Amino acid sequence: MNLHAVRAIYLFEMNRMWRTLLQSIASPVISTSLYFVVFGSAIGSKMVAIDGISYGAFIIPGLVMLALLTESISNAAFGIFFPKYNGTIYELLSAPVALPEILLGYVGAAASKSILLGLTILLTARLFVDYHIAHPFWMLGFLVLTAVTFSLFGFIIGIWADGFEKLQIVPMLIVTPLAFLGGSFYSISMLPPLWQTITLANPVVYLISGFRWSFYDVADVNVGVSLAMTLGFLLLCLVVISWMFKRGYRLKQ
Amino acid sequence: MAAVISVRGVSKVYPSGLKALDNIELDINRGEIFALLGPNGAGKTTLISIICGIVNASSGSVLADGHDIVKDYRIARSRIGLVPQELSTDGFESVWATVTFSRGLFGKPSAPEYLEKILRQLSLWEKKDARIMSLSGGMKRRVMIAKALSHEPDILFLDEPTAGVDVELRRDMWEMVRGLRDNGVTIILTTHYIEEAEEMADRIGVIRRGRLLLVEGKEALMEKLGQKQLCLQLQQPLAALPDEFSSYPLTLSADGHELTYHYDSQSEHTGIAELFRRLQQHGIDYKDLHSTQRSLEEIFVRLVSDQRPTEGLGR
Numbered sequence: 001m002n003l004h005a006v007r008a009i010y011l012f013e014m015n016r017m018w019r020t021l022l023q024s025i026a027s028p029v030i031s032t033s034l035y036f037v038v039f040g041s042a043i044g045s046k047m048v049a050i051d052g053i054s055y056g057a058f059i060i061p062g063l064v065m066l067a068l069l070t071e072s073i074s075n076a077a078f079g080i081f082f083p084k085y086n087g088t089i090y091e092l093l094s095a096p097v098a099l100p101e102i103l104l105g106y107v108g109a110a111a112s113k114s115i116l117l118g119l120t121i122l123l124t125a126r127l128f129v130d131y132h133i134a135h136p137f138w139m140l141g142f143l144v145l146t147a148v149t150f151s152l153f154g155f156i157i158g159i160w161a162d163g164f165e166k167l168q169i170v171p172m173l174i175v176t177p178l179a180f181l182g183g184s185f186y187s188i189s190m191l192p193p194l195w196q197t198i199t200l201a202n203p204v205v206y207l208i209s210g211f212r213w214s215f216y217d218v219a220d221v222n223v224g225v226s227l228a229m230t231l232g233f234l235l236l237c238l239v240v241i242s243w244m245f246k247r248g249y250r251l252k253q
Numbered sequence: 254m255a256a257v258i259s260v261r262g263v264s265k266v267y268p269s270g271l272k273a274l275d276n277i278e279l280d281i282n283r284g285e286i287f288a289l290l291g292p293n294g295a296g297k298t299t300l301i302s303i304i305c306g307i308v309n310a311s312s313g314s315v316l317a318d319g320h321d322i323v324k325d326y327r328i329a330r331s332r333i334g335l336v337p338q339e340l341s342t343d344g345f346e347s348v349w350a351t352v353t354f355s356r357g358l359f360g361k362p363s364a365p366e367y368l369e370k371i372l373r374q375l376s377l378w379e380k381k382d383a384r385i386m387s388l389s390g391g392m393k394r395r396v397m398i399a400k401a402l403s404h405e406p407d408i409l410f411l412d413e414p415t416a417g418v419d420v421e422l423r424r425d426m427w428e429m430v431r432g433l434r435d436n437g438v439t440i441i442l443t444t445h446y447i448e449e450a451e452e453m454a455d456r457i458g459v460i461r462r463g464r465l466l467l468v469e470g471k472e473a474l475m476e477k478l479g480q481k482q483l484c485l486q487l488q489q490p491l492a493a494l495p496d497e498f499s500s501y502p503l504t505l506s507a508d509g510h511e512l513t514y515h516y517d518s519q520s521e522h523t524g525i526a527e528l529f530r531r532l533q534q535h536g537i538d539y540k541d542l543h544s545t546q547r548s549l550e551e552i553f554v555r556l557v558s559d560q561r562p563t564e565g566l567g568r
C-alpha cells in the first residue's frame with residue numbers, strides 16, 4: 001500500500017475544496033437554509049406534525065441526505081473526471097498506485113467534504129428548528145456510510161463520463177428526482193397504498209428512513225433493512241469500480 | 254552493460270485497428286541518453302506510454318531495472334519519471350502544490366529541500382507559489398519536468414522535451430539533461446529535431462510506422478552512413494561535364510560553378526587522387542575546395558522517407 005500516494009491525493013483534493021470554499025460549502029448551506037425558511041418555517045408552521053414530530057424538524061434528516069447525496073456524487077465525479085479532462089490523468093496512470101490507493105484518496109476526500117457539509121447543514125438547521133438526535137452514533141454512521149457510498153457512485157460516473165454533459169446528467173435526471181421522491185418532505189405512510197409499494201423500489205427511501213430513525217426513532221422501513229440496502233449499494237459500487245479498473249475502462253487503451 | 258529497460262516483442266494495436274507498434278525489441282543501457290527519432294505518428298509516444306503504464310501493450314513484455322512493468326508495476330514505476338508530449342497541468346494549482354503531489358503519488362516521503370533544489374535548477378523557484386495557468390508555455394514544460402523529477406527517478410522519459418521551447422531554453426535543457434545523466438539517470442527522449450539527437454544522444458533509434466528501423470551508437474551511425482562530399486569551386490564555369498566523367502559520382506551545379514563529388518569516407522579507395530588527375534588532364538581548374546560530412550539529418554530523411562531505398566541499413 002502506497003500511503004504517501006493516498007495522502008498526496010487526499011490533500012490535493014481537499015485543497016481544491018478550501019480553494020473553492022464558496023462553491024463547496026457555502027452554496028449548499030444557503031440552498032438548504034432556503035428550504036428551511038420555505039418548508040420549515042413558512043409552510044411548516046401550517047402543517048400538522050408527522051409521527052408527533054414538527055414538520056420543520058421532520059424534514060431535517062431528508063434535507064441533509066439530499067445535500068449529502070448530490071454533493072458526494074458531484075465531488076467524487078468531478079475529482080476523477082477533471083484529470084481525465086485536463087490530461088493530468090497520465091500521472092495517476094504512470095504512478096505506482098493501485099485501485100485501493102486511488103479510491104482512498106479520491107473517494108475519501110469527496111466523502112470527507114460531504115460529511116463536513118452534512119454537519120454544517122445540521123448546525124445551520126439549529127438556527128431555524130429545534131431538533132434532537134436520538135441515536136447520535138447511528139446518525140454519524142449513516143452520514144459516513146451514505147457519503148462513502150455515493151462518493152463511490154460519483155467516482156463511477158466520473159470515470160464513465162467523457163464530457164461535462166454526462167457528468168451532470170445522472171445526478172440531475174436520476175439522483176435528484178429519486179431524492180425528492182424518497183421521502184425527504186413527507187412520510188411514506190402519507191401516500192396511497194399503491195404508491196407506497198412503488199416507492200419501496202427507490203433506494204433513497206431506505207437512506208432517508210434510516211437516517212430519520214437515528215434522529216427521531218421513527219422510520220418508514222425497518223432500520224436493519226435500511227442499513228442492509230445501503231451496504232448492498234456500497235458493495236455494488238465497489239464491484240463495478242473494480243471491474244472498470246480491471247478492464248482499464250475509459251482510462252487506458 | 255546491463256540493460257535498464259528491455260523491451261521484448263512489444264506490439265500495439267489500438268481499438269481502431271491501427272497497428273501503432275510492430276514487434277519492438279529494444280535495450281536501453283544504464284546511464285545513457287537514448288534518442289528515439291521518427292516522423293509524426295511513428296509510434297514514439299505509444300512506446301513510451303506502454304513502458305510507463307499509460308497504455309496496455311497488445312503483446313510483448315517490458316522490464317524496467319529488471320522488474321516486469323505489469324507484474325511488478327510498483328517497483329518498476331517508482332523508478333521511472335515521465336514528461337509527456339502534451340502540456341497537461343493543473344492550471345489552478347500552484348507549482349509547489351503540484352510537485353509536492355507528484356512526489357507523494359510516487360510513494361516518496363516529503364522532502365522540501367530536494368524539491369527546492371529541482372525548482373531552482375529549472376529556474377522555477379521564484380514561481381513556486383504562482384498558479385500554473387499564469388505561467389508561459391516553456392515554464393509549464395519545466396513544471397512538468399520538475400514533476401517528473403520530484404520522486405528521484407533513475408530513468409527519465411522526455412517525450413519531445415523541447416517542443417515549443419526557445420533556442421536559449423533548449424540549450425539550458427540540454428545542459429540539464431546532461432547533468433542528470435552525469436548523476437546516473439538514464440534518459441530516453443524523443444525528438445523531431447535531428448540536431449537535438451546529434452547534440453545529446455549516446456545512441457539513436459529510428460522508428461517509422463511502428464517498426465524500429467535501426468538502433469546504433471551515434472558516432473557509429475554517422476560513420477557507417479556518413480558519406481562525405483567534396484565541393485570544388487571552379488575557376489571557369491562548365492557548360493556540361495565531359496562525357497568521360499559520366500561514370501563518376503559527380504554533380505555539376507546549375508550555374509556550372511561548383512562540382513560536387515560524393516564518396517565513402519570509410520572505404521580504402523576514395524578515388525579522390527584519381528579525380529584530381531583527371532580534372533587536371535581536362536584543364537578544369539578550381540580555386541577552392543571543401544569537404545562535408547553527411548549530417549544525421551540527411552541520414553534520417555533517407556531512412557524515414559518512403560521513396561528512397563534503405564537497403565544496407567537494416568538491423
Ligand SMILES: Nc1ncnc2c1ncn2[C@@H]1O[C@H](COP(=O)(O)OP(=O)(O)OP(=O)(O)O)[C@@H](O)[C@H]1O
Binds near residue numbers: 298
Ligand atoms: N489513443 C489512440 N487511439 C487510436 N490511435 C492512436 C491513439 N494514439 C495514437 N494513435 C495512433 O498511433 C500511431 C502512433 O502514434 P504516436 O502518438 O505513438 O506517434 P508519435 O511517434 O509519438 O508521433 P508524434 O511525433 O506526432 O508525436 C498514430 O498513427 C496515431 O494516430
Ligand SMILES: [Mg+2]
Binds near residue numbers: 297298299338412
Ligand atoms: Mg508523440
